[in-house]
Amino acid sequence: MRIFFLASxxxxxxxxxxxxxxxxxxxxxxxxxxxPQPVTxxxxxxxxxxxxxxxxxRPQVNGVILKRLFTEGSQVKxxxxxxxxxxxxxxxxxxxxxxxxxxxQATATASRLLAQRYKPLSEARAVSQQEYDNAVGSQxxxxxxxxxxxxxxxxxxxxxxxxxxxxxxxxRTGRSSVTEGALVSANQAAALVVIQQLDPIYxxxxxxxxxxLRLQRALADGQLKKAGEAQAEAKxxxxxxxxxxxxxxxxxxxxxxxSGTGSVTLRSVFPNPQNILLPGMFVRERLEEGVxxxxxxxxQRAVGHNARGEATVTVLAADSKAATRIITTDRAVxxxxxxxxxxxxxxxxxxxxxxxxxxxxxxxxxxASPDELSGPPAASQPQK
Numbered sequence: 001m002r003i004f005f006l007a008s009x010x011x012x013x014x015x016x017x018x019x020x021x022x023x024x025x026x027x028x029x030x031x032x033x034x035x036p037q038p039v040t041x042x043x044x045x046x047x048x049x050x051x052x053x054x055x056x057x058r059p060q061v062n063g064v065i066l067k068r069l070f071t072e073g074s075q076v077k078x079x080x081x082x083x084x085x086x087x088x089x090x091x092x093x094x095x096x097x098x099x100x101x102x103x104x105q106a107t108a109t110a111s112r113l114l115a116q117r118y119k120p121l122s123e124a125r126a127v128s129q130q131e132y133d134n135a136v137g138s139q140x141x142x143x144x145x146x147x148x149x150x151x152x153x154x155x156x157x158x159x160x161x162x163x164x165x166x167x168x169x170x171x172r173t174g175r176s177s178v179t180e181g182a183l184v185s186a187n188q189a190a191a192l193v194v195i196q197q198l199d200p201i202y203x204x205x206x207x208x209x210x211x212x213l214r215l216q217r218a219l220a221d222g223q224l225k226k227a228g229e230a231q232a233e234a235k236x237x238x239x240x241x242x243x244x245x246x247x248x249x250x251x252x253x254x255x256x257x258x259s260g261t262g263s264v265t266l267r268s269v270f271p272n273p274q275n276i277l278l279p280g281m282f283v284r285e286r287l288e289e290g291v292x293x294x295x296x297x298x299x300q301r302a303v304g305h306n307a308r309g310e311a312t313v314t315v316l317a318a319d320s321k322a323a324t325r326i327i328t329t330d331r332a333v334x335x336x337x338x339x340x341x342x343x344x345x346x347x348x349x350x351x352x353x354x355x356x357x358x359x360x361x362x363x364x365x366x367x368a369s370p371d372e373l374s375g376p377p378a379a380s381q382p383q384k
Contacts, residue, residue, distance in 0.1 A: 026361070029353035030368035031316055032302070036294035036345045039333055043215065044237075045266065045285040047205035049277050051198060052269070055169045056191035057082060059184040060162040061090065072175050076167045076195065083165035083192060085184065090163055094156035101149035108142035115139040171197035172275070201277045203236065203248065203268040205285055209257050212264045215250075218289050234268050237284040238276075246271045250287065296343055297336040302351045303329070311337075314357055316348040316365055322357045 063085035070082050115135040122132035174194040178184060184192070219232050231251055236244035248270030257264050268285060270277065277283070298313060306312050306326070315325050327342030343349070350357060351368045 026320075026364045027353055027356040029316075029322075029350045029357060029363045029365050030372045031348040031365045032299065032351050032368050034296050034298070034343060034345055034347050034349060036296060039292050039295035039297065039338065041289040041292055041331070041338075042333075043211070043287045043289060043331070045205035045207055045211075045287070047203045047266075047268075047283050047285045049279055049281045049283060050202040050204055051171075051196035051279045052200050052202055053169050053171065053197040055167070055171070055195045057165060057167070057193050057195060058188055058191055059083075059085060059165060060186050061085060061159050062185045063087075063089070063163060063183075065178055065180055065182045065184060067180060068176055068178075070173055070193075072173060072193075075172055076170065078167055078170045080167045081164050082167055082173075083178075085163040085165065087160060087163040090156065090160040094153065094160045097149065097153035097156040101146065101153045104142065104145040104149040108139070108146045111135070111139040111142040165192065167195055169195055169197055171195040196279060198275050198277070198279070199272040200248075200269050201272040201279075203234075203270055203277075203283060203285055205266045205268070206263050207266055209262055209264050212266060215266075215287065215289075232287060234270075235286045235288075236270065236277075237286060239282055244270070244276070244283070246273075250285070292338075294345075295333075296339045296345065297333060298327070298329075298339055298343070298349055299351055300332070300335050300337055302349050302354070303327070303337055304354070313343070314350040314354050314359075315343070316350060316363065320362050320365065322350065322359060322361055322363055324359050 065083055066086050067084040068082070069084065070076055070080070076082065115132075115138070118127055118132040118135045121127045122129060172195070174196070176193050177190055178192055215232070231249040234248045234250045236248065238244055248268045250266060250268045302313050303311050304313075306324075310326050311329050313325050313327055314322050316322055325342055328340045329337040330340040331338050348365065350363075350365070352372045353363070357363055
């Protein structure tokens with residue numbers, strides 16, 4: 001009985017003195033081993049289209065619209081008649097001015113003949129010098145009256161021609177603001193119709209001046225494919241993500257930096273023979289800057305930011321310990337970042353499991369699968 005009691009006491013004492021708990025196993029992470037690879041560098045700029053030329057058609061004489069001679073939304077050619085303003089009062093003014101010219105010309109002829117007759121008579125003292133001087137003065141005044149009447153007739157002819165409202169440029173018409181019977185006035189504020197030339201068409205991209213400088217250097221170095229003097233070849237992606245068939249030219253001339261925002265508007269010109277591009281459309285402009293032969297790409301989901309806003313990744317050293325690394329990214333290439341500084345070929349970057357890793361901790365790592373390499377960007381990296 002005493003032996004049984006001692007055994008129970010010893011067993012109870014052994015159970016009441018347990019050892020320290022076992023440490024948790026190292027976290028499981030997926031890593032990507034960086035390998036240099038050739039990458040085609042593409043700059044993509046959000047942009048909007050704008051008409052190549054815009055003409056607001058206004059009347060240049062007062063009158064009543066008799067006819068509209070075009071279909072709204074149709075293509076018109078430069079010099080094509082768009083409207084007919086009532087020409088009757090202007091026709092009458094023109095005929096009156098022409099009659100005044102003919103009368104002035106007849107008076108000038110009579111004055112010239114009188115001066116010619118008086119000249120020999122004045123030399124023979126058959127008429128007084130005063131009479132001859134009056135005849136010469138009448139001749140000069142009649143010539144001036146002819147010039148004045150001629151100018152008045154030309155003005156009347158111009159006003160008569162203005163009753164035909166002509167298209168100043170070729171392009172597509174918008175909606176007409178007037179119909180037959182409307183009273184219009186010369187140089188009125190409201191346009192009768194707006195004509196926009198859509199072939200070619202402008203594509204404007206507002207970008208930071210740093211992007212403009214980088215593209216300008218790339219053009220000078222021959223990295224951008226040239227489309228002319230101080231122009232680079234550009235391509236478009238439409239709003240439905242379909243490619244635009246025609247290539248255009250990005251122009252680098254006459255660029256002004258906005259002092260308030262520090263941005264510039266990069267203007268490109270694209271052919272638009274089928275009028276697929278319309279003013280105001282949102283498009284994406286793509287510029288190929290050549291191929292970087294030994295580029296290092298890191299999945300966007302592996303890149304976070306520290307408290308200072310610097311891009312960071314978590315790398316795995318040879319002893320399987322994690323460390324935070326500050327990197328410099330150049331641009332996005334698909335769902336990856338092109339790294340320009342901070343990483344080297346052969347290093348292992350943690351892609352999955354970053355949130356459970358602290359700098360200096362040991363982890364169990366395996367090579368990431370293709371599914372693990374894609375995904376949303378990582379959150380802020382842990383700091384120490």
